[in-house]
Amino acid sequence: ATSPSPDASTAPVLPGWTHVYSGKVRDLYIPAEAADVASADRLLMVASDRISAYDWVLDTEIPDKGRVLTGLSLWWFDQLSEVIGNHVISTDVPEAVRGRGLIVRNLTMIPVEAVARGYLTGSGLADYRATGSVCGVQLPAGLTEADRLEPAIFTPATKAALGDHDENVSFDEVTEIVGAETAAAVRDLTLDIYSRAEAIARERGIVLADTKFEFGTLPDGTIVLADEVLTPDSSRFWDAAGYAPGQAQESFDKQFVRDWLTTESGWDRSSDTPPPALPAEVVERTRARYIEAFEILTGETFPA
Numbered sequence: 469a470t471s472p473s474p475d476a477s478t479a480p481v482l483p484g485w486t487h488v489y490s491g492k493v494r495d496l497y498i499p500a501e502a503a504d505v506a507s508a509d510r511l512l513m514v515a516s517d518r519i520s521a522y523d524w525v526l527d528t529e530i531p532d533k534g535r536v537l538t539g540l541s542l543w544w545f546d547q548l549s550e551v552i553g554n555h556v557i558s559t560d561v562p563e564a565v566r567g568r569g570l571i572v573r574n575l576t577m578i579p580v581e582a583v584a585r586g587y588l589t590g591s592g593l594a595d596y597r598a599t600g601s602v603c604g605v606q607l608p609a610g611l612t613e614a615d616r617l618e619p620a621i622f623t624p625a626t627k628a629a630l631g632d633h634d635e636n637v638s639f640d641e642v643t644e645i646v647g648a649e650t651a652a653a654v655r656d657l658t659l660d661i662y663s664r665a666e667a668i669a670r671e672r673g674i675v676l677a678d679t680k681f682e683f684g685t686l687p688d689g690t691i692v693l694a695d696e697v698l699t700p701d702s703s704r705f706w707d708a709a710g711y712a713p714g715q716a717q718e719s720f721d722k723q724f725v726r727d728w729l730t731t732e733s734g735w736d737r738s739s740d741t742p743p744p745a746l747p748a749e750v751v752e753r754t755r756a757r758y759i760e761a762f763e764i765l766t767g768e769t770f771p772a
């Protein structure tokens with residue numbers, strides 16, 4: 469396990485592409501003929517099979533995780549295409565990353581982590597318990613873990629350096645960063661898209677508790693969706709069947725990993741030692757959860 473760093477990554481070498489950056493679980497490339505990111509007209513965004521837990525990138529990969537999350541993003545982009553455009557150009561990527569890579573337009577990114585919350589948990593709950601509000605949005609008194617927030621709230625953040633948590637900021641701070649018109653457009657788009665997605669997921673048995681979008685602009689100024697969208701890595705997925713406010717909800721996809729690490733592995737989470745490798749059974753059950761989420765939401769069979 470490693471604390472993520474943008475360079476020391478396991479990103480594969482891909483013919484025709486130059487690796488330029490790695491997030492915790494994703495790798496970004498530019499065309500080999502491009503001198504730098506700024507001059508590239510397109511990027512290759514690759515979702516790895518890496519999994520992150522407790523802010524560690526684990527040593528053990530989850531087979532097919534990258535393909536599931538890429539397939540989910542594509543399905544959501546299609547579901548949302550009448551509401552907003554997106555950055556995808558093509559899925560025709562090098563064989564080594566087939567099904568888990570997307571060729572995308574090189575957008576001018578809007579430097580805001582556009583988060584929508586329909587349920588109170590995580591840093592939103594922590595801020596609420598400390599101040600009664602989240603990102604400057606005052607909430608009713610007496611709310612508890614996982615309570616529904618209706619309507620959903622926009623709780624933007626600024627991107628932290630890799631390895632740090634994003635910082636929740638107010639709408640006014642977003643306005644200072646991107647201007648009033650863009651701030652309002654990002655807020656409205658974030659809440660509209662989240663609400664539509666939450667309803668779609670809920671009727672299929674998955675609670676989409678919150679999500680993080682990244683937007684960019686086309687040369688003509690049009691705002692489109694970038695990054696991955698509405699995946700278990702960019703959102704909290706809960707099983708609707710087990711939803712019960714007043715207690716921490718189980719993660720639809722990561723709970724087997726979290727439970728094994730904290731109860732059976734012998735790992736001391738409070739120490740700064742890396743977590744151990746996962747046993748095969750935890751890997752397989754986690755892989756099955758990713759495939760289950762894909763099949764529940766899309767209604768399609770995940771391709772072998």
Ligand SMILES: C[C@H](c1ccccc1)n1cc(-c2ncnc(N)c2C#N)cn1
Nearest residue numbers: 491494495496555572573574575694695
């Ligand atoms: C944080 C994220 C990232 C993705 C994958 C791996 C590491 C980081 N990222 C996305 C862009 C980006 N820039 C310009 N145009 C775009 N269409 C995108 C996208 N998506 C830059 N960074």
